[in-house]
Amino acid sequence: xxxxxxxxxxxxxxxxxxxxxxxxxxxxxxxxxxxxxxxxxxxxxxxxxxxxxxxxxxxxxxxxxxxxxxxxxxxxxxxxxxxxxxxxxxxxxxxxxxxxxxxxxxxxxxxxxxxxxxxxxxxxxxxxxxxxxxxxxxxxxxxxxxxxxxxxxxxxxxxxxxxxxxxxxxxxxxxxxxxxxxxxxxxxxxxxxxxxxxxxxxxxxxxxxxxxxxxxxxxxxxxxxxxxxxxxxxxxxxxxxxxxxxxxxxxxxxxxxxxxxxxxxxxxxxxxxxxxxxxxxxxxxxxxxxxxxxxxxxxxxxxxxxxxxxxxxxxxxxxxxxxxxxxxxxxxxxxxxxxxxxxxxxxxxxxxxxxxxxxxxxxxxxxxxxxxxxxxxxxxxxxxxxxxxxxxxxxxxxxxxxxxxxxx
Amino acid sequence: xxxxxxxxxxxxxxxxxxxxxxxxxxxxxxxxxxxxxxxxxxxxxxxxxxxxxxxxxxxxxxxxxxxxxxxxxxxxxxxxxxxxxxxxxxxxxxxxxxxxxxxxxxxxxxxxxxxxxxxxxxxxxxxxxxxx
Numbered sequence: 001x002x003x004x005x006x007x008x009x010x011x012x013x014x015x016x017x018x019x020x021x022x023x024x025x026x027x028x029x030x031x032x033x034x035x036x037x038x039x040x041x042x043x044x045x046x047x048x049x050x051x052x053x054x055x056x057x058x059x060x061x062x063x064x065x066x067x068x069x070x071x072x073x074x075x076x077x078x079x080x081x082x083x084x085x086x087x088x089x090x091x092x093x094x095x096x097x098x099x100x101x102x103x104x105x106x107x108x109x110x111x112x113x114x115x116x117x118x119x120x121x122x123x124x125x126x127x128x129x130x131x132x133x134x135x136x137x138x139x140x141x142x143x144x145x146x147x148x149x150x151x152x153x154x155x156x157x158x159x160x161x162x163x164x165x166x167x168x169x170x171x172x173x174x175x176x177x178x179x180x181x182x183x184x185x186x187x188x189x190x191x192x193x194x195x196x197x198x199x200x201x202x203x204x205x206x207x208x209x210x211x212x213x214x215x216x217x218x219x220x221x222x223x224x225x226x227x228x229x230x231x232x233x234x235x236x237x238x239x240x241x242x243x244x245x246x247x248x249x250x251x252x253x254x255x256x257x258x259x260x261x262x263x264x265x266x267x268x269x270x271x272x273x274x275x276x277x278x279x280x281x282x283x284x285x286x287x288x289x290x291x292x293x294x295x296x297x298x299x300x301x302x303x304x305x306x307x308x309x310x311x312x313x314x315x316x317x318x319x320x321x322x323x324x325x326x327x328x329x330x331x332x333x334x335x336x337x338x339x340x341x342x343x344x345x346x347x348x349x350x351x352x353x354x355x356x357x358x359x360x361x362x363x364x365x366x367x368x369x370x371x372x373x374x375x376x377x378x379x380x381x382x383x384x385x386x387x388x389x390x391x392x393x394x395x396x397x398x399x400x401x402x403x404x405x406x407x408x
Numbered sequence: 409x410x411x412x413x414x415x416x417x418x419x420x421x422x423x424x425x426x427x428x429x430x431x432x433x434x435x436x437x438x439x440x441x442x443x444x445x446x447x448x449x450x451x452x453x454x455x456x457x458x459x460x461x462x463x464x465x466x467x468x469x470x471x472x473x474x475x476x477x478x479x480x481x482x483x484x485x486x487x488x489x490x491x492x493x494x495x496x497x498x499x500x501x502x503x504x505x506x507x508x509x510x511x512x513x514x515x516x517x518x519x520x521x522x523x524x525x526x527x528x529x530x531x532x533x534x535x536x537x538x539x540x
Contacts, residue, residue: 107466108462108463108466108467109462109463110462111461111462111465111466247445247446247449247531248438248441248442248445248531248535249442249445249446249449250438250439250442252442252474253467253470253471253474255463255466255467255470255471256446256467258463258467259446259449259450259467262453262458262459262463263449263453266453266458266459267457267458267459267460270459270460270463271460274463407435408435
């Protein structure tokens with residue numbers, strides 16, 4: 001039981017980060033558009049986030065430094081500030097989208113007016129962050145988010161052509177519409193490796209007081225947590241490919257995601273899907289809220305940490321509180337959370353190199369990391385993924401404009 | 409980054425209604441088809457009691473709003489020749505789909521069964537208009 005609770009950070013990072021509103025939208029849309037042929041991109045994204053999260057957790061456990069400590073030191077104040085602004089903008093967009101996602105799911109559960117549910121989402125998030133200890137936030141949102149496993153059952157129940165599913169794990173390019181295919185590739189990678197996941201993960205490791213003794217737990221967290229996130233992403237894409245693609249349905253709504261579980265599994269499937277989405281998106285909202293405050297505090301050298309409490313870390317507390325209020329205000333204007341999500345994912349992709357390069361540099365620095373510095377395998381993966389990330393960052397906005405956000 | 413984001417958001421927001429060619433009409437037809445086909449799925453579940461009342465109402469309304477917006481865009485766009493007549497018919501069809509979805513939001517199981525058939529037919533018609 002203790003071991004199950006210990007991997008909660010990885011599961012929250014995975015459920016609340018890997019399977020957030022961006023992944024729900026992109027995985028389902030990708031499956032509805034290209035069937036199973038983008039499954040291999042999810043594998044690339046999962047391995048990438050495992051590689052870099054493991055590095056972040058190791059750096060945090062050994063050096064007691066979170067990502068933005070390293071960013072400022074390695075990139076200098078000027079470039080570091082650019083990285084901070086980029087990260088914070090993306091994190092803010094993501095949080096607003098997640099808050100909107102929570103309100104939509106509450107609406108699908110209750111049929112109450114959307115605008116009445118935005119304040120309820122705010123109160124729920126505020127209460128969870130304020131009153132729950134960090135470990136209980138992880139457990140509640142991480143494990144309740146596991147209701148999303150209903151999509152694994154739904155995918156199996158829909159009886160897809162498993163040969164085609166297996167073929168989807170082979171890297172390929174759709175020659176029918178290569179630019180839209182590339183757009184979805186970039187979106188899936190951006191959603192899988194979105195920067196706030198590693199900000200949250202590394203700071204969370206410090207919140208939990210990890211030491212080099214916890215490096216095994218770090219590996220377990222990243223492999224199990226993100227591996228699980230990957231499994232859920234596969235399930236979402238397979239469900240969409242088996243159900244929506246043959247019917248010509250283009251998913252544009254959160255409700256469509258839930259319909260993917262309802263059609264094969266009925267009301268029980270629907271309820272589990274909605275509860276899973278609610279907690280996954282709620283967990284992601286908390287991740288992003290904390291990530292914003294972590295980044296700001298670490299960059300400017302403020303006291304930070306949920307464990308310190310508001311009195312000992314007032315600026316950190318104020319940062320996440322103000323951000324949460326602003327995100328709720330933005331979403332209360334009526335802006336479409338799904339559209340906001342797509343922008344957040346694409347801009348995340350642009351910001352990736354500024355997040356991941358400093359991590360790779362610090363994880364290689366023996367002055368900080370001593371015998372725990374990157375080995376050859378971690379460096380090979382780290383460099384390969386840095387190249388992938390650079391391609392994704394350069395291609396993201398041109399592809400978004402050329403393909404009209406994947407509309408062709 | 410912030411400047412780029414602002415420019416891109418501005419560019420994306422400036423699309424509005426413009427001239428409608430055969431390709432754009434095809435995309436609109438796909439959107440109408442999608443809403444109708446998804447509405448048909450929802451209606452089938454409503455007919456067999458496999459969805460919740462809240463979900464049916466809220467999701468049908470969301471689909472209705474999306475297809476009504478598509479109808480408005482079609483009506484505001486400028487087209488010529490055969491595209492113009494197909495666009496007008498597609499706009500009417502989108503209005504019909506919106507009405508069916510509105511009825512679905514408050515339908516009993518028997519009514520939902522009938523709506524599933526009608527939405528299915530509307531989805532087929534939208535496909536035909538997009539690929540004549």
